[in-house]
Amino acid sequence: MFSHKLRLESLCTVQLRDIDLTLAAGEQVFLSGVSGSGKSLLLRAIADLDPHSGEVWLDDQPRSRLSPPEWRRRVGLLPTESHWWAETVGEHWPICAMTRDMERLLGMLDFDVDVRDWSITRLSTGERQRLALVRLLFNQPQVLLLDEATANLDLVNRERVETVLKEYRTTHNATVLWVSHDLEQRVRLGGRRLVIRGERLEPES
């Protein structure tokens, strides 16, 4: 069993000041706040995409100890909008043989293995969103930073994604920090709920 956890120490972004937050291994934490309050920027800072002050720890290891690519493989961010650079879906996957786990993951999100040959241009927004999650989970990150992971999905696919994430968190003891505007979803899926007020993080009442 893994014992990893994520710890933010005096993290400051453009909008937030001195954020101290510890997430236990396997814990799921929801984050909300009004538009423009800095939720996405916080996730970007944790993923080491934007410059900021403060330190982030993973498994009691400071981020500076790991190379940026290694950090981003372990702490995976799923942005609201997915971006693709090659022509087919499979070109965005890591170069390794398709395992049973990967096939199963595709099946759970209603895709066949031949989706790897699909052209990116034929994908709908919802398909892109789900395949971006697949692409991220193939890296087997220890921490998942989800920015509105189900925002562009219909009810059926939202449930599929929630099921995949729940199973992934359980089997990998992964920590999840999930930005969601959907109060019903935050309550239904359980876990700690935080809200951004001003420059601070507070428990959601």
Add this chain to the structure above:
Amino acid sequence: MSLIYLSAWDLTLAAGLVLLLAGLSWRLDLGVERRVLIAALRSTVQLMLIGLVLKQLFAQTHLALIGLIAFVMLSAAGWEVLGRQKHRYRGFWGYGIGALSLFISSFSVTLLALVVIIGVKPWYQPQYLIPLLGMMLGNTMSGVAIALDQLTRQAWDARGRIEARLLLGGTWDEAITDIRRDALRSGLIPIVNAMAAAGLVSLPGMMTGQILAGSPPLEAAKYQLLIMFLVSGATGLGAVAAVWMGSRHLFDERQRLRLDRLMAAVRG
């Protein structure tokens, strides 16, 4: 064949064509007449001045003086590269990347030509060094400017794509590789096209000038070939140096894409 000297009247007649162009621009409401006239005036003053300076310069071979002229030429070329960027790098790098890559490419290739190929003694003889360096800088400048402009424009527009690759554990080098390749290709295409068309579609400027000045056409062609090969080498070297430095400077030590190091669009 002897050289036919051009009189002021001959040049005035040719300048009439520029006036005609400015008139056309005014009549057709193109709005470039002012720029055409200023550019023509600038080129007249600059070329006459450089003609006078070269006349003096060719009479002596002071390394320090020639070095100063070369430095002025490099500085001006650096500003030209900067002026052609839509998204300029902030601070020193805005000027530094262009000037440094021009320095690396043009100076090294000119030196190679003077010392190894032509075998001029001393190597800094101004009537060889200055025109050669001018040719190198003038042509390399275009390649470097186009490549750098493409690099920063594309990086600016493709932030999401670049960051998606970083987020999946790619290095900065992998994240920008496609954009860098496209930028280099764009920088090299003009000189490759010029080489392919030379002699068939166009007679290059230097060769034309030499023939008009009385040189045997075959000798003029040989010099033109030399210049073209040197220019393509220097352009390649300059574009590679500029794109490498430019792309490296788009990322920080934590391999984060730093578009804040670029300015917003300078022109439309």
